Amino acid sequence: MEPERPHHEGLEARIADAIAPTIEHMGYELVRVQVSGKERPVVQIMADRVDEAPFRVEDCEAISHAVGAVLDVEDPIKGEWTLEVSSAGIDRPLTRTKDWNRFAGHLASLELVVPQDGRKRFRGIALGADAETVRLRLEDGTDASFPRGNLRRAKLVLTDALIAATAAAPPPGGAEDADGAAPDGQPYSQRN
Known part of the structure; x- marks a missing residue:
């Protein structure tokens, strides 16, 4: 069964269409693509793990490298741009x-x-x-x-009830918990 992909328009839709098959093949789902800035655009990718395991820094790195390679080939943005990959976070966008x-x-x-x-x-x-x-x-x-x-x-x-219901919430004050989980919503950046 084909995973549900979030709706995007324009440049964000072209990027989502280009990268979604790659990250899906890797075991992730696309939550959102957002492009911001004009001089040196920032391409923000939010993803979830299909297996719903905690999203880790290593997940961000793997997606960043794979997506960066796809975008280098597809070249949807002329000039220099920055790629940020993160989990959807606790107060996540509702896109699907x-x-x-x-x-x-x-x-x-x-x-x-x-x-x-x-x-x-x-x-x-x-x-x-x-x-x-x-x-x-x-x-x-x-x-x-x-x-x-x-x-x-x-x-x-973000509410106390949502925090309590989110089992993968990281401990306060650290970039990773003892198991290496990425902080919710914190991006891993790569410059291209």
Whole structure:
């Protein structure tokens, strides 16, 4: 079965299409590609392990080397750029149906492209998703559905409950735990 890939547009979509098969073959799933900056763009790659084991610094390094090689060949960005690879972190972006369903019951925020009910930003308890719609229980207690195609971004909100539910959270103050796990959301960088 083909893994669900997050929706991207433009340059980010071209990069995602180029790198996803490589990282999937390595046992990872693409969570998000984001390109920022103009003078020397930064290509940020967020990934998860398919086996849901803790994401380690070595995972970032392996993905960085493989993705860097693919992007050197594909050459989607002219000139110099920087590559950053990280885990999705505890307060991860919600980009795939499985993310919404896995973290149902936790606080999430989202921003829409086109306003719904006069608003672009919403916050509430994630109730899950399907291929077309994501659902939140809003802070006023009402349930709302949002078309996936209208999401600009969505992410989990860092709460004590989320921290407690995230078994792979690293110990405070260290880049790695005793087993070598990477800190959630901390990038491994490579310059190209």
